[in-house]
Amino acid sequence: MLSQFHFTLSSLKPTGFSLKLIPGDSPKSPLYPGNLTKQERMQRLINITLARSEYLQQRSRTNSRMANSSRSSTVAADPQNIRCSMIRDVFYFAAHVSIGTPAWQGHLLMDTGGGLVWTQCEPCIECFHVTNPNYDPRASSTYTRLPCDHRLCQTGFYDCVDGRCVYDVTYGGGDDQTLNGKLNDGVQYKYSYCMPSMHGEAQGDVVLTFGADIPIPLNLQSTPIVTPQGSHFFYLNLLDISVGSEKLEFPPGIFRANTQGTEGFFIDSGAPVTVLDENAYGVNVYHTVIQTFEFYYNSLGLERSDDSPYEFDVCYDIPEDWEDHDYLSMTYHFYPKADYVVQPKDVHYIVYDTFCVAILPSGGPSILGAWHQQNMQIIYDLNIKELHFATQTCTN
Numbered sequence: 143m144l145s146q147f148h149f150t151l152s153s154l155k156p157t158g159f160s161l162k163l164i165p166g167d168s169p170k171s172p173l174y175p176g177n178l179t180k181q182e183r184m185q186r187l188i189n190i191t192l193a194r195s196e197y198l199q200q201r202s203r204t205n206s207r208m209a210n211s212s213r214s215s216t217v218a219a220d221p222q223n224i225r226c227s228m229i230r231d232v233f234y235f236a237a238h239v240s241i242g243t244p245a246w247q248g249h250l251l252m253d254t255g256g257g258l259v260w261t262q263c264e265p266c267i268e269c270f271h272v273t274n275p276n277y278d279p280r281a282s283s284t285y286t287r288l289p290c291d292h293r294l295c296q297t298g299f300y301d302c303v304d305g306r307c308v309y310d311v312t313y314g315g316g317d318d319q320t321l322n323g324k325l326n327d328g329v330q331y332k333y334s335y336c337m338p339s340m341h342g343e344a345q346g347d348v349v350l351t352f353g354a355d356i357p358i359p360l361n362l363q364s365t366p367i368v369t370p371q372g373s374h375f376f377y378l379n380l381l382d383i384s385v386g387s388e389k390l391e392f393p394p395g396i397f398r399a400n401t402q403g404t405e406g407f408f409i410d411s412g413a414p415v416t417v418l419d420e421n422a423y424g425v426n427v428y429h430t431v432i433q434t435f436e437f438y439y440n441s442l443g444l445e446r447s448d449d450s451p452y453e454f455d456v457c458y459d460i461p462e463d464w465e466d467h468d469y470l471s472m473t474y475h476f477y478p479k480a481d482y483v484v485q486p487k488d489v490h491y492i493v494y495d496t497f498c499v500a501i502l503p504s505g506g507p508s509i510l511g512a513w514h515q516q517n518m519q520i521i522y523d524l525n526i527k528e529l530h531f532a533t534q535t536c537t538n
Contacts, residue, residue: 158329158355163235163252163348166190170347171236172249172273180493187414188453190234191502191511194413198403199506234414234512235348242282248274252412329353331525335411336536337515341492346537348411359519359532365476367527370401375408376522378510378529379477383427385434386470392430396422397508406507409520409529413511417504428503431472432456435499438470447496454491454498469497474510482531488516 166173167183175186235252241261248261262270264278279285288295290302300309329352338346351357369377380397383390399406405422418428436456447457469486476482491500491513500513521530 158351158353160352160355161237161239161350163237163335163350164249165345165347166234166236167345168347170238173233173236173251184452184491184493187234187513188502191413191415191417192453194410195417195502195504195506195509198509199504234412237350241277242279243284244282246275246277246282248277332356332521332523334519334521336519336534337411337512337517338536339488339516340414340513341487341516356521357519358521359534362521362530362532363480363482364528364530365478365480367522367524367529368399369408369527370399370403370406372401373399373403375403375410376529377406377408380407380474380508381477382475383431384473384475385431386438386472388434389475390430390434392427393423393425396425396427398423399507404506407510408507409510409515411512411515411520413509414513415500415502416511416514417502417509419508420503420505422508427508428501432499432501435470447498452491452498453502454500455503457496457498460492460495460497472514480531482510482518483533484514485517485533488514 164171166175167178167186168174178186233251236249237252238247238249240247250259250261262272262276264276264280266276269276288307290305290307292307294300295302295307300307302308333350333352334356335348335350337348365378367376368379369375377399381394382392397405397407399408405419418431420426420428432455439456439458444458444461447459466487469490471486472484472489474482474484489500491498517534517536519532519534519536523530
């Protein structure tokens, strides 16, 4: 899917602003599926996670084939294989936005793995069917086309056509081009969110803050963002994982990212549930982690739950005297010495008299999903390519 856009950018001073992210199970969301039970809601989160993981694996396989092909300069991703990037099932968060003067209002689906900010505009030749009217820049008094001598038109992403600055960009497979510079001039390349609890009947909104509006918590830890060239995901240098107090001693380098996107570990708020690779350079990370939880809970004499309807492999009946502190925590050990601790309750999914270890297997890279980001403030500092985090009590 190739589109051509004409754009404008205001000159921004360092400032800040906030954007409300609407979860998919909120009545305010364009993705709202109707009133769901707690069990139906979790099944939907699992389905979104699995669809997103499958999409990433498809894209990684396409990238790998292209990298290994002697015709890589002419091989394009099959549109039938990348069409799933437009399927609603791979998205969880949406944002309500206004564009132009007078304001055009609509929703954007949040894809933290993509570099584009896109909505359908007039005039369009091959248009998608959309519920809202297309944004028409010709009707906006604050829209202007950039001249070819504008500084943005001097970079490799853009070109001058008939005296106007334009760019061509694809979405899905192939050559995604990031437009982050349109936003980053004003917000110092920083944004942040604090994920509130997801254990209730429905998740509350998440506030995404930018630039000067970001609150800086105490006890902030940091780790480098090590995204390979050509990727828009925020890969991290994960060294090891602990379950409770037991460090699992994974071999060095098994969480290292590669350029094909088939290996590594990244953070993605758009993936509701954490997934762990079943073949990370030959190591089954998922099995090792799940087995450690299983050994511990079996040693306590807990009864395995036989009626769990979910894809979670380890579920138990909750004993009568069970407390929140009886659950195991989980720690991601990042380079150089940053310990990301997921609190015991937030490692698990709890419903009525059953709990499950809330982790899914993956045939591709491992993903730190939203469930393991509960009550954690996350700050993305793209200026210095670092991820900062601190345990917080996140509210709506």
